[in-house]
Amino acid sequence: MKLRDARGEFRLSPDRLLRAVVRRVQLPVNYARLKWNAAHSARSVVDPASGVVVSMTTHGERLETVHLTIQSIAQGTVRPSRLVLALDSPLPDELPQGLQRMVDRGVEIVESAGRYGPHTKYYPYLCANPESQERLVTADDDVIYPRTWLEDLRAASDRHPGDIIAHRCHRIGVTSVAGRPEIRPYNSWEPCRTTEPSHLNFLTGVSGVLYPIGMQRALVREGERFQDVAPKADDVWLNWVAMRAGVRVRQVRSAPQNYSTVMSTQRTTLLSSNVQESANDLQIRQAYRSGDIGLLMREFSIEEVCEDGR
Numbered sequence: 001m002k003l004r005d006a007r008g009e010f011r012l013s014p015d016r017l018l019r020a021v022v023r024r025v026q027l028p029v030n031y032a033r034l035k036w037n038a039a040h041s042a043r044s045v046v047d048p049a050s051g052v053v054v055s056m057t058t059h060g061e062r063l064e065t066v067h068l069t070i071q072s073i074a075q076g077t078v079r080p081s082r083l084v085l086a087l088d089s090p091l092p093d094e095l096p097q098g099l100q101r102m103v104d105r106g107v108e109i110v111e112s113a114g115r116y117g118p119h120t121k122y123y124p125y126l127c128a129n130p131e132s133q134e135r136l137v138t139a140d141d142d143v144i145y146p147r148t149w150l151e152d153l154r155a156a157s158d159r160h161p162g163d164i165i166a167h168r169c170h171r172i173g174v175t176s177v178a179g180r181p182e183i184r185p186y187n188s189w190e191p192c193r194t195t196e197p198s199h200l201n202f203l204t205g206v207s208g209v210l211y212p213i214g215m216q217r218a219l220v221r222e223g224e225r226f227q228d229v230a231p232k233a234d235d236v237w238l239n240w241v242a243m244r245a246g247v248r249v250r251q252v253r254s255a256p257q258n259y260s261t262v263m264s265t266q267r268t269t270l271l272s273s274n275v276q277e278s279a280n281d282l283q284i285r286q287a288y289r290s291g292d293i294g295l296l297m298r299e300f301s302i303e304e305v306c307e308d309g310r
Helices: 014-040 060-064 066-074 097-104 117-121 123-128 149-159 213-222 234-245 270-276 279-287 290-308
Strands: 052-057 082-088 108-112 135-138 164-166 169-171 174-177 180-183 201-203 209-211 249-251
Touching (some): 066 149, 123 213, 234 290
Parallel strands (some): 164 249
Antiparallel strands (some): 174 180
C-alpha cells in the first residue's frame, strides 16, 4: 500500500485516522438531516445583502444530488446574494425534483455558451457579469460545506480584500536543476501550513475559493485561453492567472480544510485523471513558463529570508 494518497498526504497519520473515526460516526446523522432539510425547508437559498455570489456547475448523474450541496450552503450562517448553477447546453427539459426545489428557493440556472469542463463553475458567470462588484465564490457540486464555510471566506476577505481566499491550498514545490528553475511534480507538493499570502500557495477549488474583484477582471481579460493551456485543470489556470495578475492566495486557516462529500458521487472525478495519472503536471508545464517559475523561485527565496529573520 502506498504511504501517500493521490493528494500527497500520508494515509495513516494520527490526525487522518481520528478524522476518519469522527466522520464515520457523524456522517450518517448529518447526511440524513441534510436530506430532510433539502426536502422540506422553504427558507430562501440566498440573502441579497450578503455581497458574495456563489457559482458552481454540475453534470450527468450529479444533477440528482447537487441539491444536497446547495442545501449545505443554504443552511450556512451566511448565505450568498446569488447562487448560480451553470449547466452545459442543452438544458434538461425537466430538472430533478430536488434541484427544482432549490430553484424555487432562489437558485439561478444558467446555460453555458460553451463546453468549458471544470471552468464552467466560474466562466459563464463572469461572461454574464464582467463588471460585477460582488466577490465571487466557487463551490464544487459534491461537497457538504459546513455552516460557517461562506462566513469564514467572507470574513477573511473583509480583512484582506485584495487577496484570493481559499479553505484549502498546496505549496508549490520549486527547485533548481543545473541552475535552471523547475516546478516539482504535483504529487510531491506539501499542504499549505500558513495564513500568509503567497504566489506559492496553490488554491484547490474543492473546499471553496473566494475571488476578489481584481481577480475576476483578470479572468475576464484572459478570456477562453484556458482551453489551450489547462482545459481540464481549472485550478492550474486560476493560480497562473492570479500570479500573472499579482494577486496572492491566502488560506483561511493554517491548516487546509477537507470536507465530507455527498454519498455516491465519487465514481468519476477529475482527481483520478489530474492527480493520480499526473495530468496536472502536463498542464502545469503548459501554463508555467521559465519566467513564471523564476518568479516563484524569487518568492520562495524572499519567504525563506523572512522566516530566517524572525
